[in-house]
Amino acid sequence: MKGIFAVLLCGASCVCQGQTYPDSVMMERIYATSFVDGEAYKNLRYLTKEIGHRIAGSPQAGEAVQWSRSLMQELPFDRVYLQDVKVPYWERGAKEEAFILPTREPLKVLALGGSVATPAGGLEAEVIEVELLSELRRYGDAVAGKIVFVNKPWDESIVETGVAYGLNSSQRSRGPAEAAKLGAVAYLFRSLSSSPDDDFPHTGGTRYVKGIDSIPALAISAVAANRLSEVLKENPKTRIHIKNASRWNGMVDTHNVIAEWTGSEKPDEIITIGGHIDSWDVGEGAHDNGTGTMGTLDAIRTLMKLGYKPKHTIRLVFYMNEENGVHGATRYGEAARDKKERLVAAIESDAGGFAPRGFDIKSSAEKVAWIQQHWKPLFEQKFWVSRFFAGSPGVDSGVWGQHFPNTMMFNFRPDPHRYFDIHHTDKDVFEAVDRRELQSGVAALASLLYLLDQQIDEIGQK
Ligand SMILES: [Zn+2]
Secondary structure (H helix, E strand, O other): OHHHHHHHHHHHHHHOOOOHHHHHHHHHHHHHHHHHHOOHHHHHHHHHHHHOOOOOOOHHHHHHHHHHHHHHHOOOOOEEEEEEEEEEEEEOOOOOEEEEOOOOEEOOEEEOEOOOOOOOOOEEEEEEEEOOHHHHHHHHHHHOOOEEEEOOOOOOOOOOHHHHHHHHHHHHHHHHHHHHHOOOOEEEEEOOOOOOOOOOOOOOEOOOOOOOOOOOEEEEOHHHHHHHHHHHHHOOOOEEEEEOOOEEEEEEEEEEEEEEEOOOOEEEEEEEEEEEOOOOOOOOOHHHHHHHHHHHHHHHHHHHHOOOOOOEEEEEEEEOOOOOOOHHHHHHHHHHHHOOOEEEEEEEOOOOOOOEEEEEEEOOHHHHHHHHHHOHHHHHHHHOOOEEEEOOOOHHHHHHHHHOOOOEEEEEEEOOOOHHHHOOOOOOOHHHOOHHHHHHHHHHHHHHHHHHHHHHHHHHOO
């Protein structure tokens, strides 16, 4: 123990030299304030338990908009407003069902977001199982009239769960159209879950292609996928029954929720921070993305509580409709482009509320190296946050960033191990979030916001 303590002391004393000393003290105050007085967890409880899940276009999403605005209005922001957005409203309808015939052994399924319905009484068909959509070609005409079942297990050998997710997610979005092209009557997709024993189906977006039939598309739990595969090996002619009542309800008027804290030195230069306020229509949208919205709001509140005065304008944005259309971020980007705003930096939180690990940075190699040299030591020695690498921005910033290619973007990275166990399921509830982990993330976000506001002009010279 003694040896480790000595190393830590040495590290701390190095950080304390010259310019960085006040920053480290400020960060200690930020962390202490977040742990002792943080309100992200309390606000998350309201969002998840009183409002609940909130798919874009739904009454709950509308309620989340109004409530978020009132939360922002309670703080000393200079401006709080709603930005109009039109979103497509997809509704799940009555609970889906699926079972093996003739035994009626049930299979846990959940319609993929955007799916069309089956006929009212459901449909029955034989099943063609593949791991990859590309294997379907081999079956040719035999696909017609069948249910295509893509059963590719999660690659557990991959440490970075987001990478494992990305390996399979395009089969979720492309699947229904590819299967329909060959005459399939429905699409069944093994859930993107990092847990091999998971019997919860995971929803997520899918899409159809103009000119190709839209067929019902459902996610099946990992456990049910294994079971169905076993049954099909015994009897490849096995038929299953599926029923789904989801539908599109056209476009709905809704909003992004925005608050601004005006900068004292460069008010026209804006640092955007936020995450998406919508969620899927299962669970409570706690980690995805109640923690991202309540966390970024609380990061700003923490700085306000400490009496901080920003040099640049800090703009909090709760984007609508990240999950099934990204219309909110699209609208934010177009409006900012038309107004020729100067969006100098952006932070997004949309990877859960687990213990913070760092930030992916979209910027030049020189700027990333500068951050690694100057900021990483501040985070890693006392606060256990050490991951600062070049990487992709979050989905929402990535979309509006198309109009702002030079904006430096930070994607908040909490610990990734448990996220894809609960992602887009009934398991994503308030109880899955730990207060201390969440407030630690709030402090990491507030610290980054503070450092950016203080030093972005210095990095800009690099
Ligand atoms: Zn999300």
